[in-house]
Amino acid sequence: MGSEENHLxxxxxxxxxxxxxxxxxxxxxxxxxxxxxxxxxxxxDNQLDFNILMVIGLPVVIAxxxxxxxxxxxWNVRRKDMPESVGGPSAAGNKRxxxxxxxxxxxxxxxxxxxGTIELYVxxxxxxxxxxxxxxxxxxxxxxxxxxxxxxxxWSPNSNQVLPVQVIAQQWKFTYRYxxxxxxxxxxxxxxVNTEIAFNITSLDVIHSFWAYQLEVKADANPMQNNVAFxxxxxxxxxxxxxxxxxxxxxxxxxxxxxxxxxxAFMSWASSTETANATNTADLPPFAWTYVPDAxxxxxxxxxxxxxxxxxxxxxxxxxxx
Amino acid sequence: MTISxxxxxxxxxxxxxxxxxxxxPKPAESGWFSQHIGTAIICGFLxxxxxxxxxxxxxxxxxNIANSGQNSISAFMALLFMVIGWLLGIxxxxxPIAKIFxxxxxxxxxxxxxxxxxxxxxxxxxxxIQYVVGVLVFFFTGxxxxxxxxxxxLNPTVHVFAADTYIKIVxxxxxxxxxxxxxxxxxxxxxxxVPLMIGARRMAFPRIEAFSLWTFVAxxxxxxxxxxxxxxxxxxxxxxxxxxxxxxxxxxxxxxxxVISVGMMTAGFNLAVTIINYRAPGMTWSRVPVFVxxxxxxxxxxxxxxxxxxxxxxxxxxxxTAETAFYVTEHGGSSYLWENLFWFFGHPEVYIMALPGFGIxxxxxxxxxxxxxxxYRIAAAGMIGVAxxxxxxxxxxxxxxxxxxxxxxxxMLTTELISIPTGFIFLVGMGTLYKAKIRYEVPMLFCxxxxxNFLIGGVSGVFLSDVPVNVTVHGGFFVLSHFHYxxxxxxxxxxxxxxxxxxxxxxxxxxxxxxxxxxxxxxxxFFNLTFFPMFIIGLLxxxxxxxxxxxxxxxxxxxSSIAAFCLxxxxxxxxxxLMWSQFISxxxxxxxxxxxxxxxxxxxxxxxxxxxxxxxxxxxxxxHYSEANAPALADFGKGPPVHAGSTTASSTDPDQ
Numbered sequence: 001m002g003s004e005e006n007h008l009x010x011x012x013x014x015x016x017x018x019x020x021x022x023x024x025x026x027x028x029x030x031x032x033x034x035x036x037x038x039x040x041x042x043x044x045d046n047q048l049d050f051n052i053l054m055v056i057g058l059p060v061v062i063a064x065x066x067x068x069x070x071x072x073x074x075w076n077v078r079r080k081d082m083p084e085s086v087g088g089p090s091a092a093g094n095k096r097x098x099x100x101x102x103x104x105x106x107x108x109x110x111x112x113x114x115x116g117t118i119e120l121y122v123x124x125x126x127x128x129x130x131x132x133x134x135x136x137x138x139x140x141x142x143x144x145x146x147x148x149x150x151x152x153x154x155w156s157p158n159s160n161q162v163l164p165v166q167v168i169a170q171q172w173k174f175t176y177r178y179x180x181x182x183x184x185x186x187x188x189x190x191x192x193v194n195t196e197i198a199f200n201i202t203s204l205d206v207i208h209s210f211w212a213y214q215l216e217v218k219a220d221a222n223p224m225q226n227n228v229a230f231x232x233x234x235x236x237x238x239x240x241x242x243x244x245x246x247x248x249x250x251x252x253x254x255x256x257x258x259x260x261x262x263x264x265a266f267m268s269w270a271s272s273t274e275t276a277n278a279t280n281t282a283d284l285p286p287f288a289w290t291y292v293p294d295a296x297x298x299x300x301x302x303x304x305x306x307x308x309x310x311x312x313x314x315x316x317x318x319x320x321x322x
Numbered sequence: 323m324t325i326s327x328x329x330x331x332x333x334x335x336x337x338x339x340x341x342x343x344x345x346x347p348k349p350a351e352s353g354w355f356s357q358h359i360g361t362a363i364i365c366g367f368l369x370x371x372x373x374x375x376x377x378x379x380x381x382x383x384x385x386n387i388a389n390s391g392q393n394s395i396s397a398f399m400a401l402l403f404m405v406i407g408w409l410l411g412i413x414x415x416x417x418p419i420a421k422i423f424x425x426x427x428x429x430x431x432x433x434x435x436x437x438x439x440x441x442x443x444x445x446x447x448x449x450x451i452q453y454v455v456g457v458l459v460f461f462f463t464g465x466x467x468x469x470x471x472x473x474x475x476l477n478p479t480v481h482v483f484a485a486d487t488y489i490k491i492v493x494x495x496x497x498x499x500x501x502x503x504x505x506x507x508x509x510x511x512x513x514x515x516v517p518l519m520i521g522a523r524r525m526a527f528p529r530i531e532a533f534s535l536w537t538f539v540a541x542x543x544x545x546x547x548x549x550x551x552x553x554x555x556x557x558x559x560x561x562x563x564x565x566x567x568x569x570x571x572x573x574x575x576x577x578x579x580x581v582i583s584v585g586m587m588t589a590g591f592n593l594a595v596t597i598i599n600y601r602a603p604g605m606t607w608s609r610v611p612v613f614v615x616x617x618x619x620x621x622x623x624x625x626x627x628x629x630x631x632x633x634x635x636x637x638x639x640x641x642x643t644a645e646t647a648f649y650v651t652e653h654g655g656s657s658y659l660w661e662n663l664f665w666f667f668g669h670p671e672v673y674i675m676a677l678p679g680f681g682i683x684x685x686x687x688x689x690x691x692x693x694x695x696x697x698y699r700i701a702a703a704g705m706i707g708v709a710x711x712x713x714x715x716x717x718x719x720x721x722x723x724x725x726x727x728x729x730x731x732x733x734m735l736t737t738e739l740i741s742i743p744t745g746f747i748f749l750v751g752m753g754t755l756y757k758a759k760i761r762y763e764v765p766m767l768f769c770x771x772x773x774x775n776f777l778i779g780g781v782s783g784v785f786l787s788d789v790p791v792n793v794t795v796h797g798g799f800f801v802l803s804h805f806h807y808x809x810x811x812x813x814x815x816x817x818x819x820x821x822x823x824x825x826x827x828x829x830x831x832x833x834x835x836x837x838x839x840x841x842x843x844x845x846x847x848f849f850n851l852t853f854f855p856m857f858i859i860g861l862l863x864x865x866x867x868x869x870x871x872x873x874x875x876x877x878x879x880x881x882s883s884i885a886a887f888c889l890x891x892x893x894x895x896x897x898x899x900l901m902w903s904q905f906i907s908x909x910x911x912x913x914x915x916x917x918x919x920x921x922x923x924x925x926x927x928x929x930x931x932x933x934x935x936x937x938x939x940x941x942x943x944x945x946h947y948s949e950a951n952a953p954a955l956a957d958f959g960k961g962p963p964v965h966a967g968s969t970t971a972s973s974t975d976p977d978q
Binding site: 036045049060061065068072075091093094102116117123125127128129131134209211216217220222223224225226240242244245247248250253292 | 945
């Protein structure tokens with residue numbers, strides 16, 4: 001008598017209490033510490049996204065687990081013989097339950113998709129790789145990127161300019177090129193704080209993935225393709241870059257540390273490295289978004305992909321190995 | 323009034339024209355000198371040698387692979403001829419070859435002894451058992467490799483394996499498990515029980531059915547051969563420039579997937595045709611068991627998605643042998659071509675590895691709840707919906723790969739939409755459990771574990787589908803944990819539920835309940851202890867397929883590794899149970915031990931060769947558990963003795 005109501009009411013009450021408690025605990029105790037932290041705009045935004053998904057996901061998980069547990073403890077028979085039948089013919093379905101289930105799940109799912117799309121646009125692509133022609137990008141990115149390729153790009157502290165950085169992946173190492181500083185190459189990834197960074201990621205051989213963990217940037221490095229990802233550095237500190245796409249036997253060893261430093265410290269590091277590396281930079285192929293191995297094969301160096309028709313002698317002159 | 327069929331006396335009847343006479347083909351021979359797995363192995367071996375020699379004749383000094391002493395043409399032709407030799411040796415090609423030369427093929431001998439399991443047998447029940455053995459061998463091979471992976475990950479700096487050995491192990495583990503999982507339910511349980519559940523005497527294409535099994539086994543040998551060729555470094559995804567760069571082991575991967583995809587295509591095609599055309603009279607679409615719904619949805623995916631894998635693998639082989647440039651970016655190809663072809667197959671494949679599990683759970687839960695399946699139509703609609711949508715989500719694997727940025731919101735939307743029909747499965751399960759009378763038998767526990775695990779897998783899938791969160795979790799241990807929760811926590815648990823549930827029907831022997839409970843609880847607990855920490859490991863920044871990792875993650879990795887060893891040990895309990903209950907101390911099972919209403923339980927045990935003496939006429943759906951006087955499921959007496967796949971059995975009918 002009324003036991004149906006009681007079961008459901010009890011389940012709902014337990015569910016509401018558990019959901020509210022766990023959601024609050026998660027949001028306030030765990031949420032702010034969800035990795036990878038809040039070092040950049042994309043890290044901050046994506047942490048918020050993760051936490052919102054958790055707050056929606058936890059009640060779903062609790063609902064199903066609670067239902068399973070409740071059924072397991074309350075609705076069982078511990079007898080050897082066949083239990084008598086329950087439910088009658090009407091147990092085979094209930095239109096109201098079915099329709100409300102479909103409506104509720106659809107609403108939640110569509111809301112999540114819309115929310116995710118908005119976050120993706122607002123967050124300038126959320127730190128993910130957008131391919132060679134990004135459509136979600138911070139103001140000034142296009143100008144900075146065009147100037148960088150032309151070799152006329154500049155960057156100075158407190159100018160609020162976008163800083164283009166090229167990430168060149170190869171088996172099994174990342175190299176970084178700073179086009180606004182004469183295109184010098186460095187094994188260290190040093191970035192200025194409070195700056196929009198445009199990572200231009202490419203590969204010289206197989207597919208790698210540039211994963212600057214604490215920066216919350218992840219983009220595949222494809223041979224002969226530029227993959228652009230944006231983020232804004234917001235905290236000083238060090239971070240780790242790892243390759244997250246299997247790229248051969250030393251994939252596990254393909255990582256390097258990096259640092260976010262103050263704008264003035266970055267400026268002095270970049271200028272001094274530019275000067276110190278000047279002779280090496282002169283030997284490098286001219287700055288381009290992508291590079292391919294030249295006709296002499298693996299040890300012959302690389303030439304910029306966008307020079308057509310290809311003439312290594314024209315580009316390198318006497319430096320072209322015979 | 324009855325009509326006498328006797329000829330009236332004194333009336334002459336014109337002679338009926340002679341029916342066309344067929345020469346009765348000689349039956350195939352039996353015994354040592356007939357075709358069986360031994361001849362298949364010998365022919366496969368000879369084929370390997372012949373192909374290798376021929377390949378060297380054609381391709382030496384032309385397609386040599388650096389530092390391997392191999393050339394890719396001979397590596398490929400060796401494997402190709404090995405598979406052809408294997409199929410010739412087992413007898414898979416006897417029929418088509420005979421037909422090509424206009425001859426009648428030899429008839430099939432109905433072997434009754436245990437040796438029929440070593441032959442090219444056309445009985446779907448024999449094929450089902452052969453598949454059980456096949457997938458278990460596949461599964462335990464992959465499982466041992468997983469143990470090796472977890473051993474290496476015990477310590478971030480002390481290495482058990484060399485870096486290249488480790489990556490080979492990872493790749494081989496992934497590929498073997500994916501190949502196994504795409505057939506783990508469809509092969510054994512699908513082939514065995516679909517005809518029984520729809521009231522048919524056989525599969526629509528028994529030869530194709532057996533062919534799919536033996537190509538599946540050949541695929542195992544091909545992918546396993548990679549280890550002898552120095553392995554392949556690409557993981558199961560085989561991304562292209564690395565694939566082009568890799569040594570002869572890569573040929574095993576590409577050709578292995580091509581072979582397996584032929585097996586998947588044929589198995590799916592055969593099942594789909596069987597389910598559509600061989601249903602017994604009265605088995606309308608609204609009475610088809612939910613397991614059959616899941617199999618037809620899977621069959622559609624197998625038939626439509628596998629050809630893409632076959633094409634992708636063929637392109638890769640051509641790149642290696644014929645110097646084409648499908649995936650070589652520098653020469654006008656594209657590494658994105660492989661990524662898209664692979665995942666266009668790969669995402670339907672993911673649901674090939676989920677839907678049959680849903681079907682098993684939907685089939686078993688009502689039996690142990692004594693309640694009808696809740697919202698049967700929603701369950702069927704959910705499976706068809708998942709199958710349809712699964713073709714429109716593949717680029718979510720490429721969110722960060724540099725695809726057109728406009729595609730990212732679109733594929734985020736389709737991916738999140740697919741969780742609606744997947745959610746139907748939970749509605750069905752939770753509705754059936756509501757106020758049920760649950761009997762705790764081993765299959766039921768496995769089914770409840772499927773809901774427990776798949777929920778985590780599904781919810782973490784929503785995290786992965788959200789592009790901003792995907793930036794964190796893509797390519798790390800989070801996604802690794804996610805798909806182990808869906809495939810192992812969902813499909814493999816469901817597979818074991820199905821085995822414990824149906825083995826008594828398949829073999830006529832009970833499984834030991836006590837050992838079954840031990841197996842379940844160890845597997846369930848250690849599965850969760852192994853894989854749940856991996857979500858955290860992934861969030862803390864450990865990429866997949868690495869042999870070194872951050873020092874601060876060692877505790878979590880060690881925890882996961884030790885749980886993984888215990889998880890591995892839990893399967894020893896299963897093997898012990900299988901050996902004990904089926905071979906050492908068999909106990910006869912009643913013909914319907916769980917009091918199921920399903921059609922497959924209404925035949926005798928052991929199941930007669932032609933399943934049903936007469937084709938049953940189906941009266942209602944099989945889920946009337948809640949009614950004290952449930953209507954009879956089927957009429958077994960008055961059905962016509964033909965149709966529904968009947969062939970020659972009418973002559974053996976006692977009534978005729």
